[in-house]
Amino acid sequence: xxxxxxxxxxxxxxxxxxxxxxxxxxxxxxxxxxxxxxxxxxxxxxxxxxxxxxxxxxxxxxxxxxxxxxxxxxxxxxxxxxxxxxxxxxxxxxxxxxxxxxxxxxxxxxxxxxxxxxxxxxxxxxxxxxxxxxxxxxxxxxxxxxxxxxxxxxxxxxxxxxxxxxxxxxxxxxxxxxxxxxxxxxxxxxxxxxxxxxxxxxxxxxxxxxxxxxxxxxxxxxxxxxxxxxxxxxxxxxxxxxxxxxxxxxxxxxxxxxxxxxxxxxxxxxxxxxxxxxxxxxxxxxxxxxxxxxxxxxxxxxxxxxxxxxxxxxxxxxxxxxxxxxxxxxxxxx
Amino acid sequence: xxxxxxxxxxxxxxxxxxxxxxxxxxxxxxxxxxxxxxxxxxxxxxxxxxxxxxxxxxxxxxxxxxxxxxxxxxxxxxxxxxxxxxxxxxxxxxxxxxxxxxxxxxxxxxxxxxxxxxxxxxxxxxxxxxxxxxxxxxxxxxxxxxxxxxxxxxxxxxxxxxxxxxxxxxxxxxxxxxxxxxxxxxxxxxxxxxxxxxxxxxxxxxxxxxxxxxxxxxxxxxxxxxxxxxxxxxxxxxxxxxxxxxxxxxxxxxxxxxxxxxxxxxxxxxxxxxxxxxxxxxxxxxxxxxxxxxxxxxxxxxxxxxxxxxxxxxxxxxxxxxxxxxxxxxxxxxxxxxxxxxxxxxxxxxxxxxxxxxxxxxxxxxxxxxx
Amino acid sequence: xxxxxxxxxxxxxxxxxxxxxxxxxxxxxxxxxxxxxxxxxxxxxxxxxxxxxxxxxxxxxxxxxxxxxxxxxxxx
Numbered sequence: 001x002x003x004x005x006x007x008x009x010x011x012x013x014x015x016x017x018x019x020x021x022x023x024x025x026x027x028x029x030x031x032x033x034x035x036x037x038x039x040x041x042x043x044x045x046x047x048x049x050x051x052x053x054x055x056x057x058x059x060x061x062x063x064x065x066x067x068x069x070x071x072x073x074x075x076x077x078x079x080x081x082x083x084x085x086x087x088x089x090x091x092x093x094x095x096x097x098x099x100x101x102x103x104x105x106x107x108x109x110x111x112x113x114x115x116x117x118x119x120x121x122x123x124x125x126x127x128x129x130x131x132x133x134x135x136x137x138x139x140x141x142x143x144x145x146x147x148x149x150x151x152x153x154x155x156x157x158x159x160x161x162x163x164x165x166x167x168x169x170x171x172x173x174x175x176x177x178x179x180x181x182x183x184x185x186x187x188x189x190x191x192x193x194x195x196x197x198x199x200x201x202x203x204x205x206x207x208x209x210x211x212x213x214x215x216x217x218x219x220x221x222x223x224x225x226x227x228x229x230x231x232x233x234x235x236x237x238x239x240x241x242x243x244x245x246x247x248x249x250x251x252x253x254x255x256x257x258x259x260x261x262x263x264x265x266x267x268x269x270x271x272x273x274x275x276x277x278x279x280x281x282x283x284x285x286x287x288x289x290x291x292x293x294x295x296x297x298x299x300x301x302x303x304x305x306x307x308x309x310x311x312x313x314x315x316x317x318x319x320x321x322x323x324x325x326x327x328x329x330x331x332x333x334x
Numbered sequence: 335x336x337x338x339x340x341x342x343x344x345x346x347x348x349x350x351x352x353x354x355x356x357x358x359x360x361x362x363x364x365x366x367x368x369x370x371x372x373x374x375x376x377x378x379x380x381x382x383x384x385x386x387x388x389x390x391x392x393x394x395x396x397x398x399x400x401x402x403x404x405x406x407x408x409x410x411x412x413x414x415x416x417x418x419x420x421x422x423x424x425x426x427x428x429x430x431x432x433x434x435x436x437x438x439x440x441x442x443x444x445x446x447x448x449x450x451x452x453x454x455x456x457x458x459x460x461x462x463x464x465x466x467x468x469x470x471x472x473x474x475x476x477x478x479x480x481x482x483x484x485x486x487x488x489x490x491x492x493x494x495x496x497x498x499x500x501x502x503x504x505x506x507x508x509x510x511x512x513x514x515x516x517x518x519x520x521x522x523x524x525x526x527x528x529x530x531x532x533x534x535x536x537x538x539x540x541x542x543x544x545x546x547x548x549x550x551x552x553x554x555x556x557x558x559x560x561x562x563x564x565x566x567x568x569x570x571x572x573x574x575x576x577x578x579x580x581x582x583x584x585x586x587x588x589x590x591x592x593x594x595x596x597x598x599x600x601x602x603x604x605x606x607x608x609x610x611x612x613x614x615x616x617x618x619x620x621x622x623x624x625x626x627x628x629x630x631x632x633x634x635x636x637x638x639x640x641x642x643x644x645x646x647x648x649x650x651x652x653x654x655x656x657x658x659x660x661x662x663x664x665x666x667x668x669x670x671x672x673x674x675x676x677x678x679x680x681x682x683x684x685x686x687x688x689x690x691x692x693x694x695x696x697x698x699x700x701x702x703x704x705x
Numbered sequence: 706x707x708x709x710x711x712x713x714x715x716x717x718x719x720x721x722x723x724x725x726x727x728x729x730x731x732x733x734x735x736x737x738x739x740x741x742x743x744x745x746x747x748x749x750x751x752x753x754x755x756x757x758x759x760x761x762x763x764x765x766x767x768x769x770x771x772x773x774x775x776x777x778x779x780x781x
Contacts, residue, residue, distance in 0.1 A: 188451070188754060190729070190731070193728065251727060253727060254710075254727035258708075258710055259448060311698075315339075316343070316371055316373065317376050318373060318374065318375040319372055320370065321696060323676065363708060449753045449754025450755075474709070477757065478734075478737065531757055550767070561766035561767045564767060578768050579768070580766055583760055583761050584761075590740075590757055592741075593737045593757065
């Protein structure tokens with residue numbers, strides 16, 4: 001591996017590709033189950049109900065304050081399993097690499113992927129690499145499938161959400177969306193805000209056996225408001241958020257004021273939105289606040305009878321509908 | 335020390351008016367602040383807040399957007415514009431490119447920007463390409479265009495200017511309401527804070543002096559807006575009339591002299607077309623002849639297509655013009671919430687985040703009112 | 706026109722000021738502030754990347770406050 005950048009030849013099935021797989025991917029991801037020469041592997045029987053999920057990842061820049069594409073991909077799949085009440089076990093990784101990507105960058109991203117996988121008790125058991133021509137890919141795309149084992153004692157059913165239930169969030173929202181935007185220095189803005197990209201597995205584990213817990217989801221693209229819309233649609237009730245209780249970092253507020261964005265629609269990558277019955281809310285918050293990642297957890301709203309919609313209650317006592325996201329956020333003219 | 339929003343609200347609630355009082359704002363930012371803070375629900379029932387002609391995206395002529403799309407698609411220019419303009423539809427046959435966003439998807443190089451300085455930077459970074467800055471906006475947004483020209487721009491940067499002045503539209507409204515007493519009209523005016531910051535609050539004296547209507551310049555926080563409502567209501571109550579300035583910290587007397595000088599040097603004030611409303615005398619900006627080499631209208635072939643159906647008009651059924659003029663509420667339009675929604679906007683008022691229809695939709699008004 | 710926010714000037718280089726608002730930085734043009742050039746530490750109102758005015762302290766929110774104050778003093 002003397003090259004400094006990915007060449008098309010790294011994807012041609014020959015020596016360069018073999019070296020890339022063994023000396024880069026397998027070096028970081030190696031474990032007893034991973035056999036780079038096999039077409040398929042046999043997994044040991046799981047000690048519980050299996051759960052499976054899949055997701056694709058792309059981000060610009062590939063490395064940003066608080067994370068990178070590698071760790072982001074692991075967290076994304078771990079989080080989907082965690083909020084469904086599972087412990088993650090096995091991942092597959094498919095990498096689409098753009099010709100010209102610096103090998104040093106690829107190495108850092110895959111090392112970060114491997115470290116995040118280890119931290120969450122995940123073994124990568126199968127993988128694939130492809131190289132696309134320069135200009136046909138954003139440096140690197142990662143596709144990950146994850147297998148987990150269901151562990152939650154709570155029932156976790158979005159349809160069971162009822163009026164009187166409470167909406168909680170594990171920390172400030174919108175950090176990832178704004179951190180990545182600032183890292184791109186888009187629209188001439190810059191800042192030091194870090195992405196919230198993280199595994200929510202410890203947060204999920206801390207509360208998933210509480211009987212009053214009805215539902216958890218990790219807000220990603222579309223942010224808090226989109227999760228609330230999913231809740232409203234599934235349970236048929238109104239989700240009412242209290243504007244002054246939704247935690248927002250100053251940088252997020254600042255960019256939203258400058259460009260006219262609504263923070264409730266900005267991406268998060270390491271938060272949980274939970275719905276509990278009224279009795280369990282404080283217990284969930286206590287468990288979350290005992291963890292470093294849940295220090296900013298708070299109660300942000302409630303479920304009310306009414307149409308399936310999302311309402312934001314303002315400080316002055318006004319109410320406005322938070323619509324489903326229609327367009328990509330763009331800076332407003334005035 | 336000034337009062338808090340809550341204290342202003344209580345002072346406003348202490349008024350007793352026997353009839354409905356209508357206060358008009360002419361700034362999309364005001365309308366957005368009012369809606370986002372839920373002010374309408376917090377104010378007494380006898381007080382109505384009417385959104386007037388305050389959305390620059392909504393009044394931008396259809397033919398200008400059409401030209402921008404053609405410049406991007408046919409002349410292969412890099413077309414830079416503020417984000418809102420990318421989604422405003424033009425009247426073309428089904429299947430044709432309707433918006434700048436669709437032009438981008440069809441391969442045109444369309445880039446959203448947040449500052450005129452970005453337009454210059456993009457032109458400097460692409461010296462072998464033509465860059466067109468589609469600059470729609472009112473005085474506040476047009477002044478930086480004048481500053482950009484004064485500072486100097488690269489040869490390959492031209493400007494498709496669609497700048498408008500706010501006060502002539504209000505003057506026209508006041509004139510038209512006097513001649514047609516059946517229209518709803520309004521009792522008092524909240525004047526736009528940042529237009530006044532650049533142009534000087536004095537621009538709005540005519541509302542008080544010529545029409546005997548209370549006026550107050552307001553900023554964009556609820557405190558400033560509520561203070562302005564209070565001032566207007568007290569003027570109505572006492573019979574006194576003056577232009578109040580409830581945004582003193584920013585809207586200084588005389589406006590911004592540098593900006594005014596630069597606008598005077600680079601721009602002419604001309605009669606201009608407002609989408610759906612028609613031509614309003616001396617309500618638009620055009621580049622002075624000295625800047626002809628940077629005027630996209632002169633530099634590029636005219637893409638106006640005389641055969642194009644309904645060129646320059648509002649889409650059929652769309653009542654945006656009357657919404658923009660504050661003559662009807664958004665949900666009094668026949669297609670509001672039916673054919674016209676943010677997902678499938680027909681009129682420009684449903685497109686822009688500042689459009690009255692979009693704002694009302696976002697605040698939860700779903701059904702069209704019975705006519 | 707509306708979308709403008711106050712930012713504090715941290716440094717000035719020619720007509721360009723490095724400004725901050727709540728942990729977000731932006732280069733802001735001072736080209737339209739030549740009659741009243743702001744200084745480091747000043748707050749300016751920023752619209753589409755241009756400072757359009759200095760933000761000053763206001764003594765009153767509405768002329769009525771001053772009016773009531775004078776009325777009170779006359780009565781006293």
